[in-house]
Amino acid sequence: MTSGTLDPAQMAVIANRLDTIVREMTSTLLRAGRSSVIAVARDFSCSIVTGEDELLASAEGLPVHIFGAHLQTAELRRRHPDLRDGDAYLDNDPYVGGSHHADHTIMVPVFVGDTHLFTAVAKSHQADIGNSMPTTYFAMAKDVYEEGALNFPCVQVQRDREDISDVIEMCRRRIRVPDQWYGDYLATLGAARTGERRLKELVDVYGLELIRQFVAEWFDYSERRMTAAISALPSGRYVRHGQHDSVGPLPPIPLKVDLTVDAEAGRVSIDLRDNPDCVPAGLNMTRSTATNMAIAGLFNNIDPTVPHNAGAFRRVEVLLRENCVVGIPRHPTSASMATTNVADRLVNLAQSALGEAGTGHGVAEGGTGMGPGMGVISGTDWRTGMPFVNQMFVANNGGPASRDCDGWLTWILPVCAGLLYRDSIEINEQKYPVQFDYVRLLPDSGGPGRHRGANAMELAYTARGNPVDVVWTLDAHESPPNGIHGGGPGATAAAALRHATGEVTELPGTGAIALEPGQYVLNTTAGGGGFGDPRTRDADAVLHDVAEGYVTRDAAAEVYGVVIVGEEHSPRVDQDATERRRAALGAV
Template identity: 50%
Template sequence: MTDTIEGFDPYMTAILANRVDGIIREMTNTLLRAARSGVINSARDFSCSICTGDNQLLASAEGLPIHIFGSHMQARTMTENAGATLREGDCYLHNDPYSGNSHAGDHAFLVPVFVDGEHMFTTVAKAHQADIGNSLPTTYMAGARDQYEEGALIFPAVKIQSNYEMVDDVVRMCRSRIRVPDQWYGDFLAGIGSARIGERRLKELCDKYGKATIKAFIQHWMTYAEQRMVAAIKTLPAVRLHNSGNHDPFGTLLPDGIPLQVSLTIDPDTGYIDVDLRDNGDTVACGFNQSEACAGASVMAGIFNSIDADVPRNSGSFSRIRLHIRKGSVCGGAVFPSSCSLATTNVSDRMVNIVQAAFAQIGDGWGLAEGGVGMGAGCAVVSGRDPRLGDSPFVNQLFLTNSGGPASAMADGWVTYGLPVAAGLMYRDSVEIDELKHPMDVQYVRLIPGTGGAGRFRGAPSMETGYISRCTRMEAIWPCDGTHFPAKGARGGLPGASAEHRLVRLDGTIEPLPNIVVLTLKEGEMVEGRHAAGGGYGHPHERDPRRVLHDVLEGWETLERAGSIYGVSLSGRIDDDSLALDVAGTAERRGRTAA
């Protein structure tokens, strides 16, 4: 395959590709260790990538899919805005969802890297912020009717450093608006430092191997990625796939939710996949609209989840996917001032699911079930004043719990999946660190047996948490999906459990909570929340009975579900280690059900 690439050196290409990934990992470690807010240094809600001087995504290593697939769009905005004024020593801040960014809550730091006076690369460090100056103390404004009501400061590739010196005007703007400015400024410096580390290492790489060698590598790596993508598409049948789903209702704004659909046309002869999102509805008067970057990222993630895992993720492979979006659509067609506050999560999570589940229509062994969706109480943005620190303000997003991962044709769902847009690449918070950073007591974080979607391979179960406020007034805000429409199974697999939340008052009364919440907790009150589980793949009666026994013994499944859903008969007791598989009873039970 690679013999058609003129001058291709597979050894040098492999060496340099890994060197570039190593640079991105050093950028990642810099941001992880230097940032101040828990959403970055604990949950790892950030991504680093490298683009070429002509605005192609070169590499992303371990970046979150929802972040990195739009990096080249942000780099293009920077170069177009700066034009001939782009200089070495510049750094730009970009969080504009209407010109290439994901949503306003993600601050991206872009550094143009010059080698011998030529703009060769752009390093990108994108990090979700604890606070961005919204009208409510959250970066997820579900109820915002437009960008004005959302209230975030927007920076469409604004210069924040010139000749390596800070542009203090921008810093003063942010400090005057953001709720905990010192925490933000620490994250701001960490983002710049990460991008600058990438700049330094890329210059060293060019010095070692020579500019000509690096230019040849860029061309070869992009071409190789494109050819690998073509080869992956050629293994697929020529087919047109259609799939649909639905985002949860949202009060009176969206009483029936948001219906979503996607059509994919796979053409193995030409090596292209066309993805059509144009039949989706118009933008909605709240924060669930997808930015163009998030629409592309969610579709790409669903496709890459379903094909050869070794295809490089860069602009070379992306060039074989043609995305069709309608301007003014909720799926990627949002234009100012439509709010894209939740563009990185809710609708995007659903679109990842819909795309990867569409591939399961090809036949057994293809695609995945749907993964659990929704950022509930375990991922709330909490804020208030900490009595332990002189009543000083705090604000941060928790990541105590995860949604359950989807089952595939080969494996059970991933417990620490997080969300479809994150694909297991984020971290879950340390309970002890969260309690140190915020005035709260975490009562439990646990998995719930029997909640994962049953199947030949089962979805990962639900995770739930409960925490108590230890300050006079704590605000907890979350925009949870997956309470009304759970993650679907594929090819006979069953859906996972839905999410649910409740408030425990001081007198012990329990109050059910809606899916999308702006809540004020009094001291001593507790929030309890269960996140959604992943869907199963294949019929539950196709699961190896020995695996069902193991699931019951390990607490993944319940005795009741082993019989009623999986058709497996067990003898003995679980509490005295005598539980065993009844082979004959299982065969009879499954045969009777099949008949």
């Protein structure tokens, strides 16, 4: 091995080159994907893991996907100690390292000579996985058998870079849209093979020993950065309680995050063991999603330039227990929705728990829930006579406010931290027999605060030609995303059905309907929580909110204490009236 330490400039060059490789993998998958959930919404992630199962690089991967990739590669090596160059493996097993059955992960071991140096990982959310009902999110599945998904526990799908046809045919027989699935499979495989090719080229340029030295030093550097970031937090134990709202016959699920910061030691412990046992439904989290969402909540509170890799993870301990709704499910417990809903609540609690450390810390709670605007649609397209299944991401939950800024308007879900893309309405209408009436932001729906939570959204859509089946699972329809440090909660979510007669009936928290042409599904999403006392918000920021339609003039005066006057096209702040109004409200 090369003696001494690497030059910092060389370290930076190699680190950025690894990120570039992951971004090229990402671009490959985005451009080659067949379904809109992949090619439009970008519900996938790519990463590089070392041959010793340590996460090395993830670029813009979704948090809910990335932090468990090393668990999958570890299981891969346990099951297949004879890995060879040219192999590829498919994994979606939630009981060891996978996130949930819908996330098909392709793992390609990268060999340099006889050395298994890296594993290129590409994980993509499928439009259909053979569930007993046409949805990849089956909230009320009592167990894995009722869920019905195809399970691939690190199954080999390529040998010598050629498909193993038996596995491919299994999928074609059980998946409702086999050609679409196969196209997405090829895109995911192509992303992993792209990573393999570029990593070998990287080693050709720098040499095996120098790359090994870089990995060791990069992890040590990342650990030092994480230690420094944790040392800047106040030491203490911070506990946050919340719940996932009731769905179907299930009552609300109480949730708790118990987070301890030891600033002097530069360590954080996140204890999730004091949570309910697994529920007889698909809402249970997996080992990977429970771990990664707790860590994601912590990362949302520290310097964003700290690398997200195994070196940084050395300073964080996440405590789980078996048979826990936010822990380690036992077979045959269903974890169909392990990447959302309860997971969204968990990251909210983890990121807001640090608010107990003082007004300069913590992040409010972001909007949660997968209502019909993020539902799975399926049926037969009357234009082609062919079946279709697709996970839509047209709706958008409002993002949480923080110490530094307002909530992110296109947050979508806490587990994705704004990295998931909203669907194109036009592409959805082109690819599937649906038509949207409106998609719009709701004024006064973001949690008020010194920094404001992002607005909720409302939308309506109908079927065209034939009925369209819609499956969804709401959250935040009972308990809204909370603000912190005096910030208000965001709006609650709701779902309804507008009949052809104009009558509107409420839809339950989770369900499935056959949407007829002329009927419209209505979905109101949740807004993000606010940060800080709204009466201390900059008056010009409130003026901007009113001009953009985020906040009404009435709310500006009643909640923020800011009096807006003038015509709609030229509003302005009445400074004297605002001072009087804020004094009357007891502004601090």
